[in-house]
Amino acid sequence: xxxxxxxxxxxxxxxxxxxxxxxxxxxPTVTPDLAARVRAAVETLDYRPHLGASxxxxxxxxxxxxxxxxxDVSNPFSGVLHRAIEEEAHARGVHVLTGSLGEDERRxxxxxxxxxQRQTDGLIIAPTGSDQTYLSRFTGTPIVFVDRQPSGFLADxxxxxxxxxxxxxxxxxxxxxxxxxxxxxxxxxxxxARERFRGYLQALGHRPGPVVHELRGEAAAERATIALLxxxxxxxxxxxxxxxITIGAxxxxxxxxxxxxxxxxxxxxxxxxxxxxxxxxxxxQHPARxxxxxxxxxxxxxDGHDGPPREIRVATTLIxxxxxxxFATGN
Amino acid sequence: xxxxxxxxxxxxxxxxxxxxxxxxxxxPTVTPDLAARVRAAVETLDYRPHLGASxxxxxxxxxxxxxxxxxDVSNPFSGVLHRAIEEEAHARGVHVLTGSLGEDERRxxxxxxxxxQRQTDGLIIAPTGSDQTYLSRFTGTPIVFVDRQPSGFLADxxxxxxxxxxxxxxxxxxxxxxxxxxxxxxxxxxxxARERFRGYLQALGHRPGPVVHELRGEAAAERATIALLxxxxxxxxxxxxxxxITIGAxxxxxxxxxxxxxxxxxxxxxxxxxxxxxxxxxxxQHPARxxxxxxxxxxxxxDGHDGPPREIRVATTLIxxxxxxxFATGN
DNA sequence: ATGAAAGCGCTAACAA
DNA sequence: TTGTTAGCGCTTTCAT
Numbered sequence: 063x064x065x066x067x068x069x070x071x072x073x074x075x076x077x078x079x080x081x082x083x084x085x086x087x088x089x090p091t092v093t094p095d096l097a098a099r100v101r102a103a104v105e106t107l108d109y110r111p112h113l114g115a116s117x118x119x120x121x122x123x124x125x126x127x128x129x130x131x132x133x134d135v136s137n138p139f140s141g142v143l144h145r146a147i148e149e150e151a152h153a154r155g156v157h158v159l160t161g162s163l164g165e166d167e168r169r170x171x172x173x174x175x176x177x178x179q180r181q182t183d184g185l186i187i188a189p190t191g192s193d194q195t196y197l198s199r200f201t202g203t204p205i206v207f208v209d210r211q212p213s214g215f216l217a218d219x220x221x222x223x224x225x226x227x228x229x230x231x232x233x234x235x236x237x238x239x240x241x242x243x244x245x246x247x248x249x250x251x252x253x254x255a256r257e258r259f260r261g262y263l264q265a266l267g268h269r270p271g272p273v274v275h276e277l278r279g280e281a282a283a284e285r286a287t288i289a290l291l292x293x294x295x296x297x298x299x300x301x302x303x304x305x306x307i308t309i310g311a312x313x314x315x316x317x318x319x320x321x322x323x324x325x326x327x328x329x330x331x332x333x334x335x336x337x338x339x340x341x342x343x344x345x346x347q348h349p350a351r352x353x354x355x356x357x358x359x360x361x362x363x364x365d366g367h368d369g370p371p372r373e374i375r376v377a378t379t380l381i382x383x384x385x386x387x388x389f390a391t392g393n
Numbered sequence: 394x395x396x397x398x399x400x401x402x403x404x405x406x407x408x409x410x411x412x413x414x415x416x417x418x419x420x421p422t423v424t425p426d427l428a429a430r431v432r433a434a435v436e437t438l439d440y441r442p443h444l445g446a447s448x449x450x451x452x453x454x455x456x457x458x459x460x461x462x463x464x465d466v467s468n469p470f471s472g473v474l475h476r477a478i479e480e481e482a483h484a485r486g487v488h489v490l491t492g493s494l495g496e497d498e499r500r501x502x503x504x505x506x507x508x509x510q511r512q513t514d515g516l517i518i519a520p521t522g523s524d525q526t527y528l529s530r531f532t533g534t535p536i537v538f539v540d541r542q543p544s545g546f547l548a549d550x551x552x553x554x555x556x557x558x559x560x561x562x563x564x565x566x567x568x569x570x571x572x573x574x575x576x577x578x579x580x581x582x583x584x585x586a587r588e589r590f591r592g593y594l595q596a597l598g599h600r601p602g603p604v605v606h607e608l609r610g611e612a613a614a615e616r617a618t619i620a621l622l623x624x625x626x627x628x629x630x631x632x633x634x635x636x637x638i639t640i641g642a643x644x645x646x647x648x649x650x651x652x653x654x655x656x657x658x659x660x661x662x663x664x665x666x667x668x669x670x671x672x673x674x675x676x677x678q679h680p681a682r683x684x685x686x687x688x689x690x691x692x693x694x695x696d697g698h699d700g701p702p703r704e705i706r707v708a709t710t711l712i713x714x715x716x717x718x719x720f721a722t723g724n
Numbered sequence: 725a726t727g728a729a730a731g732c733g734c735t736a737a738c739a740a
Numbered sequence: 741t742t743g744t745t746a747g748c749g750c751t752t753t754c755a756t
Contacts (some may be wrong), residue, residue: 067748080727084725112512112749115449115750121752134476135475145467145493148492159490160479179442332665333665338668441731446735447734449735449749727755732750740742740744
């Protein structure tokens with residue numbers, strides 16, 4: 063025998079199907095006596111309502127399920143973001159479908175489509191692709207972007223104050239006497255990455271130091287840093303615009319035994335940054351806050367809010383720990 | 394106007410509803426001409442099949458969705474586990490519902506029930522509660538446990554070789570001359586935690602050093618370590634049985650400036666362990682492998698495999714980095 | 725307060 | 741190859 067239906071419950075309780083439906087859905091218009099009998103039948107049959115069937119017939123077509131697309135659920139920034147979103151959802155009795163995108167544009171599109179097809183009430187996306195035009199067909203599904211803003215499609219977006227944060231980092235280095243401050247960054251097609259570069263340029267007036275873009279991952283950042291420090295005229299300080307790049311740079315400085323002489327400020331905090339020698343100065347983002355705000359915005363939209371797309375900026379915080387307070391040596 | 398249905402598509406394409414169904418489901422028995430007309434109609438109407446309705450009628454009641462319950466999606470071990478599971482699922486066209494449990498037993502039960510109610514094809518659970526008896530009612534939903542084995546309910550379980558791994562760690566310390574090796578551990582109601590303690594005892598014959606259990610989180614571990622080292626007869630080496638505890642211990646050693654004199658081996662690796670001073674020796678678990686294996690086992694069950702519950706052990710690896718190779722000083 | 729009937733969007737079983 | 745009919749498990753609407 064298969065799973066019991068409302069009909070089975072009705073039969074064993076000796077009531078009509080509709081009465082069972084009323085009890086299950088907590089409608090108040092049922093006599094306590096009948097309600098008790100229904101609940102007993104539910105118990106003995108181990109009845110569980112079929113959410114899909116209920117959804118099919120309901121007017122209020124909410125699945126109470128949202129989709130979250132992140133760069134990689136195993137990286138610390140995404141993890142904290144994810145957790146914060148999950149908490150907000152949990153508080154509303156909403157479940158979360160999760161997907162990691164890596165750098166795969168196609169996977170972003172496919173997962174977004176697939177999640178929507180599952181009738182998720184809304185989507186939170188940290189876009190990895192360089193074009194989100196495909197989302198314009200997603201009518202009826204609220205979308206909020208986090209961490210990176212979209213291209214070719216407009217919706218609520220929650221991101222850090224990248225320009226200001228990067229500028230603060232670079233000015234901090236300049237204040238410690240540095241004149242040749244290198245920029246190490248990643249994919250410049252991503253608006254967020256461009257903003258951080260802009261902050262760097264802004265802070266240095268128009269006298270930038272050496273610049274390296276398109277660094278993918280720790281290893282690439284380590285190699286690039288080594289190359290930079292072996293140049294004839296090496297930088298005395300580094301600004302790394304992303305956490306994996308920061309870690310790569312730390313490894314490079316260690317290998318060259320320059321970690322006590324070359325200053326470093328990274329964008330985005332990471333676990334144990336405070337336990338390294340020297341501890342790493344960063345401009346911290348607040349992924350938990352970003353997640354909370356993004357989830358809040360999404361649920362507002364789901365609940366019918368219909369204003370124009372908002373861009374919400376979350377402030378960053380400079381955390382001086384040592385690596386950024388190394389002074390420039392004479393040159 | 395609302396979302397188009399198969400009927401709408403049928404009407405605009407001038408065919409029967411069933412023909413549309415055939416095209417949408419890729420059944421081969423449709424003339425190219427009709428199929429093309431259907432696809433055109435799908436395109437112009439922006440039709441998307443309603444998964445819920447389809448599920449309701451199908452014989453093969455697969456949602457192609459699994460549920461994953463983890464301790465905390467924002468901790469690195471869980472994150473890597475999660476990603477590995479997601480990759481296996483993705484390869485099979487399956488989506489993942491995720492939930493974090495913290496230390497909340499009730500949340501475990503509630504989420505497991507809720508996910509099952511959503512007709513997830515199976516569940517992967519890193520149990521936080523001390524009793525999984527409630528799962529015995531979950532007939533028809535395959536379950537696999539990861540990281541920690543269940544109590545009161547039996548199912549496939551994928552865990553590290555905790556006893557052996559802990560013993561290796563402790564013997565490694567003993568081999569460096571240590572005789573007073575402390576154990577710092579967490580919740581002893583969790584079988585996994587007990588196993589690690591057992592490995593510790595096993596390695597020391599019956600001459601254990603100081604033992605502290607029930608440490609919850611980094612801060613507690615830090616305090617406990619400080620207290621331990623201030624005793625009259627302090628340990629010369631520490632075995633920390635979990636990654637947050639290891640980090641707490643590192644902080645304590647730093648604060649007391651004993652990080653170069655007291656040896657430390659931790660159970661479970663963590664990011665940047667190799668960049669600390671001294672780099673932290675660990676018995677590494679392999680969360681990615683655990684995740685892959687667990688997902689594999691779950692999908693086997695979903696595909697109908699019906700053997701007895703299996704306990705699958707994943708080996709650990711000692712990674713000597715420095716902190717575990719500090720020799721005992723005369724005493 | 726309770727129930728009967730209709731139908732949500734789709735697929736199974738069968739017929740043409 | 742195509743179409744017709746019934747019905748998945750539930751909620752709606754309308755009657756009682």
